[in-house]
Amino acid sequence: MSVYINGIGAITPQGCFPSKDFLKEMNIFDTGRMTVVEPPYRDFIKPVPLRRMSKFIKMGLTSALMCLNNAKNQKPDAIITATGLGAVEDTDKFLDNLTDDNENLLNPTPFIQSTHNVVAARIAIETGCHDYNMTFVHKNASFEQGLLDAYLKINSGEYENILVGGTEEITEANYELKKNVEFWKEGIGNDRLLENNTTKGTIVGEGSVFFNLSQVKDSGSYAELKSMKTLYKLPFGLNRALVDFLASARLTPEDIDVVLLGINGNVEEDFIYDTTNELFKNSSLAWYKHLCGEYETSSAFALLLAADILKSKNIPEIIKLNDNKIEDIKNVLIYQQRFNRNHSFTFLSKC
8 A cells, every 4th residue: 555745844953844935045054053933823823722832742743733733633543752852841841840859849740741742632622633643762763663564553453544753852051962972063063064974973963754654645745655674783784675665666776866965974883874875876865964954853853854855846945955956756765874883774756
């Protein structure tokens, strides 16, 4: 059974999607930390519940509602969310209160909102969807696991349409903690990330991207989600893994028009992508983490880009890594990894 992307909603460091101005110009961040361009949340959420929500919940719920509006579907059959770190701000608040108040008279709201599945719960309340509701937490493979779950459930005929997305926030405390162990580059803007890939670290980001997946194609469909796979540590090497993955979809590297890579400017990681230059020498190679930053569910941003490329038949200049011209974009492959551990492949095609 076919699985189509019929709607997308996103809040990213490059603005919100859908928007006619999305990626017309790249937003530059010189601080080493990329934060989202937040929309007017009051356009989507009522004022009373809104004032109790942290940024994590506001981003997740709003991008989900944007996605449903884009798909012209107000109530999904099921809800699947993914996050690597969860509601970091509310977790920090609860732990700070725990210490400051000596475990007495604690405000329960940060604790209630600190669970990883809080976004999925808020979406269910807002949309009235009381069916399947799941949250995946698996580091940088979280979104892929949620996407695979949605794909399998639609293919089984269990559900007709599913809302699936990934949400991540970066707080000042979390940023400073990881900066001390050289996770992030300092003094390097996202527009100069690739030219500074001879040093350790990358640029941190955040964002929330949701998709409406359906077994039915309509006039607004972006792309067809064909297959996906995650691997741990690539026991037989990247070339073998890529060829085997494509073979399972009855394809060869020559069939892929665009390859979207998770290059992030970290010298300890980017060398892994070098093998794709020869394997996909006739394809258009592109990257995306200079637009959204590095975070656990950034692959959801990559899926947004891939789906939009297939629908618009255009590859934004700011993501291109080579000059190969593709006249008719039919197939897009996403490959990303983190620290050479969790590797993921996602294949989409034109509707």
